[in-house]
Amino acid sequence: MRRPRGRKPNQETRLRKGRTMKRAGIQRIEAAYLVKDRPDFHIGDTVDVGVRIMEGDKERVQVFTGVVIARRGHGAPETFSVRRIVAGEGVERTWPLHCPAVSFIRVVRSGRVRRAKLTYLRKRVGKATRLVEERRELGEAGAAGAPEGAGATAAEAT
Amino acid sequence: MPAILGRKLGMTSAFDDKGRQVPVTVIEAGPCQVLQVKTPAADGYAAVQLGFAEKPARVTTRPLAGHFKKSGATPKRFVREYRTGDASRYQPGQAVTVAEFEGVPLVDVIGVTKGRGFAGVMKRHRFGGQPASHGTERKHRSSGSIGEGAGIPGRAVRRGKRMAGHMGRERRTAERLKVLKIDAEANLLVVRGSVPGPNGGYVMVRGARKAGPPKA
Numbered sequence: 001m002r003r004p005r006g007r008k009p010n011q012e013t014r015l016r017k018g019r020t021m022k023r024a025g026i027q028r029i030e031a032a033y034l035v036k037d038r039p040d041f042h043i044g045d046t047v048d049v050g051v052r053i054m055e056g057d058k059e060r061v062q063v064f065t066g067v068v069i070a071r072r073g074h075g076a077p078e079t080f081s082v083r084r085i086v087a088g089e090g091v092e093r094t095w096p097l098h099c100p101a102v103s104f105i106r107v108v109r110s111g112r113v114r115r116a117k118l119t120y121l122r123k124r125v126g127k128a129t130r131l132v133e134e135r136r137e138l139g140e141a142g143a144a145g146a147p148e149g150a151g152a153t154a155a156e157a158t
Numbered sequence: 159m160p161a162i163l164g165r166k167l168g169m170t171s172a173f174d175d176k177g178r179q180v181p182v183t184v185i186e187a188g189p190c191q192v193l194q195v196k197t198p199a200a201d202g203y204a205a206v207q208l209g210f211a212e213k214p215a216r217v218t219t220r221p222l223a224g225h226f227k228k229s230g231a232t233p234k235r236f237v238r239e240y241r242t243g244d245a246s247r248y249q250p251g252q253a254v255t256v257a258e259f260e261g262v263p264l265v266d267v268i269g270v271t272k273g274r275g276f277a278g279v280m281k282r283h284r285f286g287g288q289p290a291s292h293g294t295e296r297k298h299r300s301s302g303s304i305g306e307g308a309g310i311p312g313r314a315v316r317r318g319k320r321m322a323g324h325m326g327r328e329r330r331t332a333e334r335l336k337v338l339k340i341d342a343e344a345n346l347l348v349v350r351g352s353v354p355g356p357n358g359g360y361v362m363v364r365g366a367r368k369a370g371p372p373k374a
């Protein structure tokens with residue numbers, strides 16, 4: 001039987017579900033660096049991120065709370081970005097998911113979103129930054145109110 | 159200094175003891191077989207010839223098949239020589255594994271860079287190109303003048319003038335890369351930084367030839 005013209009697909013790196021499968025050897029090396037107890041969190045979730053900070057020779061954990069607006073990559077280099085409003089100013093921080101300086105990630109709330117990247121939140125202020133969730137989801141603006149944002153109005157009942 | 163042939167698997171991240179993210183390349187290094195040991199007496203120079211990656215006997219040419227057979231090795235896709243004074247510790251047919259790199263702090267990785275085809279002068283030589291506006295027409299990525307008319311050198315364009323042309327697919331050596339990990343069981347070598355060539359490209363790894371601090 002004749003195969004269609006062109007290069008034979010490489011079985012090791014063939015695309016799978018839209019992702020390049022990393023070669024087994026790389027995965028084996030990465031395994032040593034993966035942090036196993038990272039929770040399963042998604043874009044739109046509000047999370048507490050515990051960041052280890054060295055002050056002099058003492059270590060302390062600072063918590064950064066905000067909405068996850070992006071996750072990119074997979075395996076050891078995967079990163080996630082969290083956005084929050086500090087003193088009226090938008091602050092975004094990005095960490096490698098498996099960074100040892102991130103001591104914990106806690107999901108505070110999960111939000112219903114329809115995008116993979118929530119960059120549109122940057123243009124929004126106050127109430128408009130809230131995300132819908134099971135019951136009413138409050139964004140970083142904090143005020144309670146009717147569900148809105150992300151163009152989705154149907155809140156999922158718990 | 160040891161040498162081995164292998165294949166670049168790709169890059170990923172690691173974290174060092176201070177928690178900093180470090181770019182690393184994973185190389186499948188060996189196992190190789192020694193195909194021939196060259197001696198000054200017989201060949202005029204001292205070297206070991208290594209082979210890596212199996213290939214079916216049916217695609218091996220007769221002359222090459224004979225060469226492989228002489229050392230008792232199986233046919234290999236990637237064959238390279240490594241010049242070394244102490245070739246005496248190698249025997250034809252002997253296996254070479256990453257384990258030999260145990261305790262080697264720095265390595266050189268030799269590979270063939272990705273081919274870029276016929277590349278313009280901006281990509282190939284990092285020229286600045288021409289202005290985007292102010293009357294520039296269809297010459298935004300071209301070089302400027304290439305010479306001043308046939309005068310003293312007797313030629314309009316001087317020798318060595320950098321121009322557009324084929325880029326990439328050349329042998330390059332990444333020198334003094336730090337060895338971060340050796341996984342003898344899976345024949346893996348992890349090195350800090352990047353390595354020439356595409357993922358899956360064949361490379362040669364040898365103990366660093368020049369002294370000096372690690373690159374990056």
